[in-house]
Amino acid sequence: MSDFEPKILIFACNWCSYAGADMAGVSRYQMPPNCRIIRVMCSARVRPEQVISALTQGLDAVLVLGCHPGDCHYTEGNYLTRRRGIMLKNLLETMGFEKNRFQVNWVSAAEGARFAQVVSEFVEEIKALGPSHVSRDKDTGTHA
Amino acid sequence: MFHAIRTPGRMRDQLKDMQTRLREIAAAFLERPDALFFIGWEMTPDEKETRPFFARNPRQAQRLVWNDLCHPNPASYLPRLRDREGMIGVAVKGCDARALRELIRANQIERKNLFVLGIPCTGLVDPNTGAIASRCAECQYPVDFDYDETLGPMETPALTVERSAPDLDAMSLQQRRAFWKQELDKCIRCDACRKICYGCYCPECIFEMSDPKWATNRGDLADKIFYHAVRAYHLAGRCVGCDECARACPMGVRLDLLNRSLRDHAKEMFSFDGAGITDEKPLLRTFSTEDPDPFFGGDE
Amino acid sequence: MTVIGYMKRSALEGVLGDISDKLEVIAPLPSGDKGAVELRRFEKGAQVSIGPVKPMLPLKTIFLPPVEQIFRFSKSENETTVTASTPITRDRVVFGALGCDIAALALIDEVFLREPVDEAYRERRTRTTIVALACEGQGPECFCASVGIDPVRPGGADVVMIPVKDGFIVETITKKGEQLGTMLQGALRDPTGPQKKTARSFTSTSRSDVDLSAPAGGWSAVWESEAWEDASARCIGCGICTVVCPTCHCFDVHDERHGNGGERFRKWDSCMAVNFTMMAHGENPRPQHRARVRQRYMHKLVYFPENHGAVACVGCGRCAVACPNRTGIGEVADRMREREEDSNE
Numbered sequence: 001m002s003d004f005e006p007k008i009l010i011f012a013c014n015w016c017s018y019a020g021a022d023m024a025g026v027s028r029y030q031m032p033p034n035c036r037i038i039r040v041m042c043s044a045r046v047r048p049e050q051v052i053s054a055l056t057q058g059l060d061a062v063l064v065l066g067c068h069p070g071d072c073h074y075t076e077g078n079y080l081t082r083r084r085g086i087m088l089k090n091l092l093e094t095m096g097f098e099k100n101r102f103q104v105n106w107v108s109a110a111e112g113a114r115f116a117q118v119v120s121e122f123v124e125e126i127k128a129l130g131p132s133h134v135s136r137d138k139d140t141g142t143h144a
Numbered sequence: 145m146f147h148a149i150r151t152p153g154r155m156r157d158q159l160k161d162m163q164t165r166l167r168e169i170a171a172a173f174l175e176r177p178d179a180l181f182f183i184g185w186e187m188t189p190d191e192k193e194t195r196p197f198f199a200r201n202p203r204q205a206q207r208l209v210w211n212d213l214c215h216p217n218p219a220s221y222l223p224r225l226r227d228r229e230g231m232i233g234v235a236v237k238g239c240d241a242r243a244l245r246e247l248i249r250a251n252q253i254e255r256k257n258l259f260v261l262g263i264p265c266t267g268l269v270d271p272n273t274g275a276i277a278s279r280c281a282e283c284q285y286p287v288d289f290d291y292d293e294t295l296g297p298m299e300t301p302a303l304t305v306e307r308s309a310p311d312l313d314a315m316s317l318q319q320r321r322a323f324w325k326q327e328l329d330k331c332i333r334c335d336a337c338r339k340i341c342y343g344c345y346c347p348e349c350i351f352e353m354s355d356p357k358w359a360t361n362r363g364d365l366a367d368k369i370f371y372h373a374v375r376a377y378h379l380a381g382r383c384v385g386c387d388e389c390a391r392a393c394p395m396g397v398r399l400d401l402l403n404r405s406l407r408d409h410a411k412e413m414f415s416f417d418g419a420g421i422t423d424e425k426p427l428l429r430t431f432s433t434e435d436p437d438p439f440f441g442g443d444e
Numbered sequence: 445m446t447v448i449g450y451m452k453r454s455a456l457e458g459v460l461g462d463i464s465d466k467l468e469v470i471a472p473l474p475s476g477d478k479g480a481v482e483l484r485r486f487e488k489g490a491q492v493s494i495g496p497v498k499p500m501l502p503l504k505t506i507f508l509p510p511v512e513q514i515f516r517f518s519k520s521e522n523e524t525t526v527t528a529s530t531p532i533t534r535d536r537v538v539f540g541a542l543g544c545d546i547a548a549l550a551l552i553d554e555v556f557l558r559e560p561v562d563e564a565y566r567e568r569r570t571r572t573t574i575v576a577l578a579c580e581g582q583g584p585e586c587f588c589a590s591v592g593i594d595p596v597r598p599g600g601a602d603v604v605m606i607p608v609k610d611g612f613i614v615e616t617i618t619k620k621g622e623q624l625g626t627m628l629q630g631a632l633r634d635p636t637g638p639q640k641k642t643a644r645s646f647t648s649t650s651r652s653d654v655d656l657s658a659p660a661g662g663w664s665a666v667w668e669s670e671a672w673e674d675a676s677a678r679c680i681g682c683g684i685c686t687v688v689c690p691t692c693h694c695f696d697v698h699d700e701r702h703g704n705g706g707e708r709f710r711k712w713d714s715c716m717a718v719n720f721t722m723m724a725h726g727e728n729p730r731p732q733h734r735a736r737v738r739q740r741y742m743h744k745l746v747y748f749p750e751n752h753g754a755v756a757c758v759g760c761g762r763c764a765v766a767c768p769n770r771t772g773i774g775e776v777a778d779r780m781r782e783r784e785e786d787s788n789e
């Protein structure tokens with residue numbers, strides 16, 4: 001599956017992880033071309049429906065990035081994200097998704113290198129998994 | 145017109161006794177000038193099952209039944225009646241009482257407008273097989289719930305019931321995938337499972353929104369995964385395990401297994417007791433700094 | 445109507461297999477592990493489940509599919525291509541259709557074959573031969589006999605198969621039926637006297653005492669009746685009754701876009717759904733639950749007869765079986781009539 005290029009969605013919180021991405025950019029880290037990053041104010045702003053929607057509408061994987069536990073700009077947002085994430089991850093696994101198609105991770109504003117590492121590892125992992133079993137025909141939305 | 149299927153004779157008499165008292169209590173309630181109706185159960189026209197019944201006067205209260213087929217959850221009608229002026233009587237068994245507690249906490253109905261009759265349930269039977277319903281394996285009565293009247297001590301019955309198969313956690317990924325493909329192929333997206341649920345009371349459901357349009361309408365596997373994952377997730381930590389959704393499904397989709405797996409995981413990961421048992425905060429509205437962090441590289 | 449012979453039950457799958465070389469064959473096939481059946485495409489080697497249970501989804505699915513693509517489109521740099529979808533590619537035959545379901549097609553025809561004609565529906569209709577199974581009454585819910593349907597030789601069938609011991613007596617009714625009859629020839633034998641006799645005296649247990657008639661003073665007299673409150677109190681508005689009903693035919697058209705393309709399709713809709721009457725500007729002229737419930741029965745029992753001359757119910761009883769609260773149309777009609785006599789029980 002080495003030539004498989006997954007489509008990956010990353011949600012990154014404004015205060016830590018997105019700043020971390022910027023930092024990675026300053027250090028000349030090249031974002032893998034298969035990733036699209038969406039900036040959200042807090043990781044807790046990501047609705048589980050958004051993740052499920054992405055995974056059923058043609059994306060291969062979703063990564064949610066927030067501040068490290070205890071460091072959320074809104075004090076407790078990422079703790080909520082963690083709980084919700086665990087429940088969602090279990091549900092997705094129960095329904096037949098591989099356990100790594102959806103992940104949550106923590107990257108601070110200063111961790112440009114960590115951002116690069118987390119994202120690259122994630123991309124590699126998804127490449128190894130291959131396309132999602134609910135992939136759609138790109139142009140019509142119908143199943144191939 | 146009482147139809148117990150495999151409930152032993154001694155217990156049947158006891159249930160019949162409770163039914164008599166249920167009717168008396170409902171009739172007395174309906175004598176009150178501010179009483180709107182009393183929601184309980186009546187037999188279906190073929191007398192093989194029960195269904196919800198809204199008794200409006202003492203005479204109609206005589207149609208109410210209590211037996212081991214009283215599956216429907218009368219509390220699930222309360223959110224849509226929240227703006228009615230007057231008192232509503234409602235009969236609740238254990239799982240219904242948990243739903244009711246959740247509804248009151250979520251401000252879907254005001255306790256002061258209700259007359260709550262608690263019924264000690266000894267387990268229901270499946271009208272087709274006669275076996276004890278699998279949900280009763282997980283029965284738990286709410287702790288210290290405030291009933292107006294009860295038909296006996298409101299305690300979790302001691303039942304020996306097997307959990308229904310299959311056990312999804314024991315399956316391989318491929319098996320789970322195949323299982324859900326087979327189940328979701330049957331689903332016709334009628335949404336009965338969502339509309340029967342006590343907890344589906346949002347004024348505008350995500351599946352009905354057109355702007356943004358969350359749910360597509362194609363009805364293919366991906367749409368059904370979206371529907372079922374979101375439906376189950378929205379009930380995470382709120383599902384009381386009444387299995388009404390699975391009972392309502394005309395196609396026999398085993399969506400009860402999704403709810404059950406979420407309940408299991410909540411227990412395993414967060415020691416969450418279950419919805420409506422106590423007044424503790426809802427599962428996903430709270431957290432602990434000690435929550436597990438199973439995502440890779442969580443702490444550095 | 446001509447008796448063309450006797451066919452052994454055990455020969456059925458073989459015959460269908462042979463026919464499937466020439467036509468697309470649709471038959472009741474087992475679905476899931478609970479003994480349910482479903483009308484689906486028959487492939488060689490499959491076991492047909494003819495007779496014992498009514499498919500939960502009616503025959504209309506074959507002519508008005510739950511989801512039906514109208515066209516698909518895709519866009520490249522400077523060009524947009526639109527490809528119309530083909531409703532069906534081969535002539536078809538449906539085996540084992542039931543009287544109630546076939547009678548319902550005549551009602552749906554009133555809507556889809558009138559000007560403006562729905563071409564996709566017409567094509568499916570004209571290119572499909574219908575082989576009925578004479579129905580002895582599939583369950584306690586059946587009441588087609590109450591609404592004037594002959595469950596044994598239903599009007600609208602091209603061929604009828606009447607169950608006799610270990611097989612069927614096959615009768616052809618229409619020209620289309622005769623053509624199909626020639627394909628069955630190889631499996632037919634001359635029927636014996638007793639077989640013919642059983643076929644002639646074949647009767648159904650379908651109830652004839654369900655009363656869908658109007659309350660005293662007509663339906664308009666109960667328009668504002670409190671009885672709708674009662675009739676809708678336990679209804680959860682799921683709309684299963686409309687999904688399983690062989691005469692319900694409302695649909696909605698959706699455009700969905702994904703990436704650089706998309707499709708237009710139509711999909712069944714239900715008067716029980718909140719969004720059924722939702723307008724683009726956000727106003728819903730039928731926001732109350734009880735009004736939606738009333739609409740369903742009024743459409744079947746009042747508006748459809750006014751517009752097309754017949755009650756839009758064929759007595760299949762599916763609504764009562766599928767409803768989570770087991771409320772059927774007969775019960776609602778009773779309720780509305782009763783109400784006038786005993787207006788405050």
Ligand code: SF4
Nearest residue numbers: 238239265267280283
């Ligand atoms: S779970 Fe079963 S035993 Fe417990 S209250 Fe509900 S129906 Fe009764």
Ligand code: SF4
Nearest residue numbers: 331332334335337393
């Ligand atoms: S009730 Fe059954 S068929 Fe209807 S949407 Fe739910 S799972 Fe699907």
Ligand code: SF4
Nearest residue numbers: 341383384386387389
């Ligand atoms: S999700 Fe199903 S089992 Fe859970 S509360 Fe709702 S209807 Fe009951």
Ligand code: SF4
Nearest residue numbers: 689757758760761763
């Ligand atoms: S209204 Fe009910 S009984 Fe009549 S045709 Fe429709 S589903 Fe069948």
Ligand code: FES
Nearest residue numbers: 013042066067077
């Ligand atoms: S602001 Fe970063 S997780 Fe809340």
